[in-house]
Amino acid sequence: MQSPVQNLLGSLSGEWKLNLETQIPRNDLYKSRIASSRPTLGFFLLLICSAVIATLGLISNSTAVVIGAMIVAPLMDPILSLAFGLSIADNRLVKRSAITVIIGVLTVIATATLLGWILDASEVNREIYSRTAPNLIDLGIAVAAAIAGSFTLTRDRLSNSIAGVAIAVALVPPLCVCGIGLSMGSEVIAVFGRGSVAGLSNQISEGSFLLFLANLIGITVASLMVFLLQRYGSIHRSWRNLLVWLGLLGLLCIPLASSLRDFSIRQNIDAQFATFKAGRVKQFKLTEKNPYLWKKVKLLYSNVRVSQNNATIELVLNAQEGLITQKVIDELHQRIITRARKDYGINEISVNISVIPNQIFKYNFTEGKQS
Template sequence: MNYRFRKTIVKSKRHIEKFWNQNSGDWHWLSEQPIPIASLNRSLWKAAVPSFQFYFLLGLSAVISVLGLLAGSAATIIGAMIIAPLIGPITGIAYSMVMANRRLLRRSCFTLLTGVLMTVLISMAIAYLIQLRTLSSEIIARVNPTLIDLGVAVAAGAAGAFARSRRSIADALPGVAIAVALVPPLSVIGIGLANRDLNIASGATLLFFTNLIGIIFSGGVVLLFQRYGSIERARSGLAISIVALSLLGLPLGFSLNNLLIKANVRRAVVTLIRNQTLTFSDTDIRSVRVQPQGEALFVQLEVATGLDSISERQVQLVRDFLEQKLEVPIHLNVQVIPVRVFQAPATSGGSTP
């Protein structure tokens, strides 16, 4: 009986192994060993070299990025992210942090710093020459970072470090570059400086440092778990990263809280206006913008409706209604897009126009 039982177990094990080998496909990387320390060291040392190729690619990326931002083209900005080589020296910083490699740290920091300055200056020069004062949605989207952006940076940094340590999934690095989006915030800094708009420049600066610190921290942790370096060597670097993340968490958390408040208020405003007012019940509400102003709320509506269908008195009544329901002072601004409707009833016979 025992013999038959053991034979059944062995047979089942062979069937399972055969099934796994035939159907595992690309899942073999799970059992793949990290590349040797010497190989990774050479790879990151090469990626951190302040070479002509690095600055040439980064310069082209800056040009593409600033033009895409000014034009509001997401596809163009993605192209700039793909060719940007900044992820190389940043991963070098994370690696040197866990390995306590001061030479690689100095080289990576120098390459990163000069690359950042070059990107900002190129973006600033192009924005100054074009003199396009209107801010596209792609620019505005990069001036109010939140904890969500930090989460993206941490995940992308972990993915980048893991891909660096595995030869079979190195193709994932372009995707990591897109997720991290290092060059667009630098281009927005240049645009803000060219337009003398410190709010734009400071917001984009916060986003860049959020991405930078998030990548370095998570990249270092992943490399540490891949048995590169040691806790003793990485202690000081990780401590600095954690302190930096904590300091960033304050403004990012505040920004996220404001974002949630604005979203909730916007939802409440739209619901009240659509369902509980006669003035806007039959109008086409194109956009709603809600902005806190101290203890009050600034609400801007863009509606499409017929000529003379909304009066100033009706807008005042809607404002009073919103203040009563939301229990906060409301400044209501309504922009009306006039709509004229022409109708051509059907005829029994066709006619030539």
Template sequence: MKKIAASLLDFYTRFLTRTKVVARKHLFSENAPLVKLWHQQSGDWHWLAEKKMPIASINRHLWRLSVPSLSFFFLLGLSGIISTLGLLADSVAVIIGAMIIAPLMGPIIGVAYAMVVGNRRLLRRSSLTLFTGVMLTIAISFLTMLCVGLQVVGSEVLSRTNPTLIDLGVALAAGAAGSFANSRRRIADALPGVAISVALVPPLSVIGIGLALGEQQITIGSLLLFLTNLAGIIFSGSIVFLLQRYGSLEKAKRGLVASFLFLFLLGLPLGLSLKNLLVQENVRRNVSELIRRRTLTFADRDIRSVRVQAQGDQLFVELEVAAPFGSISEHQIDLVRDFISDELQQDVKLIVRMIPVDVFVAPFE
């Protein structure tokens, strides 16, 4: 038995050795087909090697982006108008268009770079441009909302009033991408995508809308979202500039500590908001499952949407159902509410919105 095992081990060892020799000869040697093909197709491409911009060039580039010029304010003003109208119309395409033309990303990246290299003049200039741009966007959105005269807002506005840690993650990634793209001439085409991903102007427009409506919750929620985006972009942008050896850690230490502490403070409400969102989504799924599968009233109905909102120990459930007029009685709604309340051990307020459906049947002739 031992001789058989020893023979098998010897065979396995010689097999591995021969396999390595063959692989080295046919795959990695100078005469190997794959190596020949690589050399034939590679050519002399050193001129395509990607290099970071020299310090003098990136200084000029970011200084231009941070100057409060007529073009900056004109494009930002138009972006604010387009964004506000898109939010009021619940049009995602219009909102994306506003993000593309907004030049607000430039001075924010300028702040991140100035922190790293210790350029106080650029820091002051970028901060001033950023501040005036923010105030201009809020003011234009406020005036646009007053001119339109709407008193209700849609889902696009409300979706920007409850930021979570997910939004902070997007801001951190977008800041890193923006800093890297601004330090490479060849990938400047990626900047519109960065602007779309982080969405700086829509939260400012929502602040203006909230001020025009006098809705404090909308204003504070959208302000928190904008501060989250701003702090995330500056922090991650500074890190990327440092990793590319722009500036030094000694010069960037104060700015990094301040932005990190600000992010930490923002993380507390953002984490709580994310927790509430997850809890609310779990409750919504449970309620939807109970209504669709365990009630006779809605088992065969066309339920268009299920919305759930928790306020303390109370649960507000809103259903939108397509059904013929008079097919569901108020007594049935009360029974469903009592059933959900017993299953979840919570006080439930059930609101059912009926969408009238007329059914016409043409009989056989």
């Protein structure tokens, strides 16, 4: 019999209770994972369509189109089957899922390469370049998405969430960027606002494929842990598989940690220029000299790129004609280099500064009195 306090709380909360969903039986989950490990005509049709959509979206620099490709992509299913096979130590399921994943990866890269070659893609935009420098943040996203995805598989009521998981982890777009990079020659131009950088062909393919590996390994390890914690598999049977994939995860963290440092440096330098854009000159530590002069200067555009502890900084300034002299530019250039090396330990710095001058025209009109 409930006490008056319990009755009151139940009345106020509408008899709210935590509902623990029932797990899908192991045999049912095993059957679904076997089905997902075997590629079908529908699997390849959706995969090729997803690759086409993602490649065209990347080339046209359309975020919405790339997101649409993530929803269509079926590549996460065999990866979850791979993780389930590792958790129950089913070598046949592991091999079959791994082969399906490999064939799927090659299919996406080949489709993107062919489209990039047909469309003669030679320009790297923001959508493409953003997937060429993965770091530990991307690995964290993959792990969180994998936990959500693998847990969703074990609960019937949560099956509608799998589309959101596919968007979060983004498996196909990095492979499409890799294919686009392979279709480009050595003369590659990356466009950033008003500036451009050449010679990024190797970085495009290698960086984007590293992002896919981060997603693949992160999903596999996290899903393997989820299946083990829910007792679908046994740690006594699958500990070797767990150690191998944890080792791969550890190796992957080495380049990702280095890339995260580059990302942090870029964010800090970007923040410095953001204060200048907002008109807070006193807080803009790179221009402590000539503060009154810099109050009359407008920063139209800034772009910072950091790779392997080397930085490229691009600025576009707007000022009255004759206000910014060569001496002022040299002073600013030296200030940027000094602070970048002192505060962030940058080895090599390339600074590009453009100045757009303003001309002031004055027109005086005097009108006499009429009698």
